[in-house]
Amino acid sequence: MEITLIAEQLGRVGPLPITNTMLVSWMVTAVLAVFALLVGRNLKLVPAGMQNFAEFIIEAVYQMTEDIAQSRAKVFFPYLMTFFLFIITANWLGLLPGFGTIGVNEIHEGKEVFVPFFRSINSDLNMTLSLALISVILTHIFAVKYLGILDYLKRWVSLNPIFLFVGILEIVSEFTKVVSLSFRLFGNIFAGEIVLSTMAAIFAFVLPLPFYFLETIVGFVQAAVFMMLTLVFMSLLSEKHTE
Template sequence: MISLKPEVLFQIGPVPFTNTLLHILIVDVLILVGIYFLHKNLSKIPGLFQNMVEYVVDGFYGLTESISPTQVKAIFPFFIGFFVFIFITNITALFPGFGTIGIRKGEEFIPILRAANSDFNVTFALAIISAVATHILAVRAVGIKDYLLRYFSLNPIFLFVGLLELVSELTKIISLSFRLFGNILAGDAVLTTVSSMFAFFLPLPFMSLEIIVALVQALVFSILTMVFMSILTTPHHEPAEHSTKGGEIHE
């Protein structure tokens, strides 16, 4: 049975070293090796790896530019950063050994490696970073006054709308973190259950499904972040200027 909490492998002082932390470190190493390799071999005539990276970077940059042309330079690093990090974390969690190689302590089985995104700490951290970065970018893009006007107004109707907006900011964090956490944990649980029923061939369809989930969840998280950033970095009164007089009342 998969627990909600990650298993502690050992303690370093007060810090518990969990199996998800080990996975994150492996992912970090993979990303750093990738960055090093890319940075070292960067040339005007690209090789296979550089070509692939350029294709992804160019595609993501174009997508960001089409959604938020003015803030593309600020939003893009977060967009692709979340995607790369979550996708590599998800996809490496499907490698053999995850959840299967471990230590048995009496009745309890502790896997050495576990999908990092099935640890709420990871997804919550990512969601918090996404939210905080979104609000910092928003303040920088529209100014503190316009930023606060989104949530607080003297008009009671818009004050209520502002409060709803505040609640929605909280739900954004919850939805981002729990969506990723739930999907990966559920996938992990399905794979473990199916594998325990019959370890050969039977998990293959579920495995391919999980590969799709790995990609889709990474895309969902990063695209949502990008969209939230794009919405909040757009000046609040802008749509009202050419639609209704609502903006003027709101101001």
Template sequence: MAIPIAAEPIFNIGSFSITNTLLDTLLIDVLLFALIIFISRGVKYIPGTLQNIVEIAVETYYNLIESITPKRVKEIFPIAMTFFLFILLINWSGLLPGVGTIGIFETHGNEKTLVPLIRAASSDLNLTLALGIISVFATHVMSIKFTGIKDYLSRYFSLNPINLFVGLLEIVLEFAKIVSFSFRLFGNIFAGEVVIFTVAGMFAFFFPLPFMVLEIIVGAVQALVFSMLTMAFMVIFTTPHHQDKHTAGQKLAAAV
């Protein structure tokens, strides 16, 4: 019995198959929309417990991004915070009791496999790839918006043959970014899922607990890494190209 890399379809709506990872995404959507409805009912001047928690999270993250990029905090904060919140909840949802363990047994020939009804969505490459694409796409949109199309294109195209070659490499790098974003998150969470599944298979009680704690940390770290990398790329891409080189040189000099 092994965990398949691809998400298993649970039911179909027309030609669109609803997979167990998509159900997990919908579960997190419900949770986030509950929060959105609660907050949209009115932010109170004297906050309650939940509003306090939301305020602490928002303020801490806002200050963190402001400390790194005070100029672009208003534009970068919403997307970076949403990445963090969404990925964190998705990652941790895989550790909930019942997620990945309650399902239907299917028999393929002699082999009997369990198809879980809900599975951590970040162990599905569809989600991580989607997030990677959004991150890179949003970075490029911001770059065009803040530096202008001319400066944006000068990053990739130049009359100087060396710069032109570097530009081509940069284009390849952009696709590599999507792959690295998606596979990093997918790999970490999928590996964690496999580890817990294997350990629980050996002895179901107490034994998986340390690995679960580790997975809680991994889930938070991966959410932070995804969000911080997106923010870092956005900061680099919203700085004009010639200035970017200068500051990168300065940073390198400082690091040396």
């Protein structure tokens, strides 16, 4: 079994190539949507079962958002929560049996290659880069919203040469954010996939089990890290500057 950097393409709808990660991404969306509908449909004042679980997660994240972003928590929260839920569901769904193992052999460029139907979403840079771009672009949108366009621009451009230089550095750091967010997530999950498949190739029974535990933790940690970094970036950039 070989894991490629590029997600395998299953088909094509018009201009949109359907990769296996894209397919799983829709599955994750469907799973979360069904969960939301099941839980959100009949909420009770005295919670039970799934509602307890959902309330626990949402309250914990909301509390954290409020601690860091204060009054802006209400606006930031849905994005952060969705990042977290989407990434953690994707990571854990990617650990299920069948991921990377069920597929077909296809002739590709004269060679026979194995094309799995399912692949962990975040082991495809397209997915993580997309999330990172959304995160950073949202950060800037919120900054403009809370600071006003003038104060926002003052962050990057200044007549003072020192501040101008600092501004340029800041602009560079904004691009770094995209790179760090996307590659951190991609690297962790992709590495996990490789470790798991390597272990499975050595001995498929029991041996990969500790690494599955590890990947479960990594899946949670990466989701939390992505969410928290986004939260910190958002609240830092939309904070009023006091000079």
